[in-house]
Amino acid sequence: MRFIKNNSYNIIRLILNQFGMMVFGLVLSFATGGINNSISDKILLVVSIFATGFYMVLIYAIMWEQGARDIIRVESGRMKLDKLYGAKVALCANIPNLILALLVFVGFLFGHLLGDSQAASNLYGVAYMISSFIQATYLGIIKAVFAPFDISLTSTLLFRSLVYFFTVIPAVVTSALAYILGCKNFRIFPAKK
Numbered sequence: 001m002r003f004i005k006n007n008s009y010n011i012i013r014l015i016l017n018q019f020g021m022m023v024f025g026l027v028l029s030f031a032t033g034g035i036n037n038s039i040s041d042k043i044l045l046v047v048s049i050f051a052t053g054f055y056m057v058l059i060y061a062i063m064w065e066q067g068a069r070d071i072i073r074v075e076s077g078r079m080k081l082d083k084l085y086g087a088k089v090a091l092c093a094n095i096p097n098l099i100l101a102l103l104v105f106v107g108f109l110f111g112h113l114l115g116d117s118q119a120a121s122n123l124y125g126v127a128y129m130i131s132s133f134i135q136a137t138y139l140g141i142i143k144a145v146f147a148p149f150d151i152s153l154t155s156t157l158l159f160r161s162l163v164y165f166f167t168v169i170p171a172v173v174t175s176a177l178a179y180i181l182g183c184k185n186f187r188i189f190p191a192k193k
Contacts, residue, residue: 014093025136048140060178067182086179090172101164103127108161
């Protein structure tokens with residue numbers, strides 16, 4: 001809890017970027033919805049890759065900047081370097097996504113796999129819908145990657161219940177890498193002049 005309190009500014013910045021990208025991803029997804037179905041899936045994949053790449057650039061910029069600021073304090077002896085800082089911040093920012101992913105999985109387990117609870121099935125549906133909206137940036141990628149596993153209703157629901165655990169990984173990896181690169185003052189993107 002102390003980490004979240006002390007780093008709430010960066011955590012909130014990452015959360016706000018995700019919500020901005022949610023709107024961006026939804027607009028792009030809806031724009032591809034009216035096209036022929038086979039072409040629409042391909043365009044949705046391209047749009048989703050673009051939106052995800054843009055989202056990772058935003059995360060990179062935030063965490064690189066923080067790393068560049070922190071290394072000054074580290075070198076002056078006012079702070080100890082934490083190479084996992086970027087990953088920790090991204091994980092904290094993704095707590096709502098992870099909770100929703102857990103609710104989707106629990107709903108699947110008790111609503112479809114281990115039981116036939118209507119309440120659990122409803123939990124699955126509601127949590128999955130909210131996760132799909134919040135992480136709309138990834139919709140085309142999810143559809144393309146997991147389409148081959150849509151063999152039966154159970155396998156489809158299983159992969160849908162697990163997918164939102166995996167969508168957290170790119171943000172965590174990008175954040176961790178960007179923070180370390182910021183600490184080393186190594187730029188992937190050229191500096192503004």
